[in-house]
Amino acid sequence: MPALNEPEIMVLSQVVDQLNYYQILKVETDANAIDIRKAFHRESRSFHPDTVYHLPDGPLKEAVFKISKRVTEAYVVLRDGKKRTQYDRGLAESGGKKLRYTEESEKEKKKAQEEQTGKTPQGRKAYAEGMKWMKMKSYQMAEQSFRTALMYEPNNKLFKDKANEANKAVGTDRFKIR
Numbered sequence: 001m002p003a004l005n006e007p008e009i010m011v012l013s014q015v016v017d018q019l020n021y022y023q024i025l026k027v028e029t030d031a032n033a034i035d036i037r038k039a040f041h042r043e044s045r046s047f048h049p050d051t052v053y054h055l056p057d058g059p060l061k062e063a064v065f066k067i068s069k070r071v072t073e074a075y076v077v078l079r080d081g082k083k084r085t086q087y088d089r090g091l092a093e094s095g096g097k098k099l100r101y102t103e104e105s106e107k108e109k110k111k112a113q114e115e116q117t118g119k120t121p122q123g124r125k126a127y128a129e130g131m132k133w134m135k136m137k138s139y140q141m142a143e144q145s146f147r148t149a150l151m152y153e154p155n156n157k158l159f160k161d162k163a164n165e166a167n168k169a170v171g172t173d174r175f176k177i178r
Helices: 006-018 023-026 033-046 059-079 081-093 103-117 122-133 139-152 155-169
Strands: none
Touching: 006 059, 006 139, 023 033, 033 059, 059 081, 103 122, 122 139, 122 155, 139 155
């Protein structure tokens, strides 16, 4: 059985979604990696699902699973310097209110970034080269670079738009990318 009793577990499971990761692990916001790891181990021992495996399925088991999942989620974010910095920034912007760092939000950010710069390294490189040529007002070279980027990512709307923009700047309508 977890270190806490059943009523405490039930109450905690109701408020765990309102706590930030530091509160979940019971550490200060300036805690170092060692303190975070120790706090994770302490909390995960208290709320590990194996501690209630012998109980029949029910609200207590679900509560322990929920708390355990959030403890692990907090640790995954706070132990990773890059994710922690991003989390801290979001926490500060929200005024210290609850904030969750989920894989879905990470995937959405990655997808948005890919839409801005491309999915493939070759496409990104050709796109960056095209942007360089656009800044230098060498539109024919920019158009060629964007067309190269489109060879790697034919469905990239940004690449198509930039290729058409460069094409218009060249002054000829040699092709129109749809």
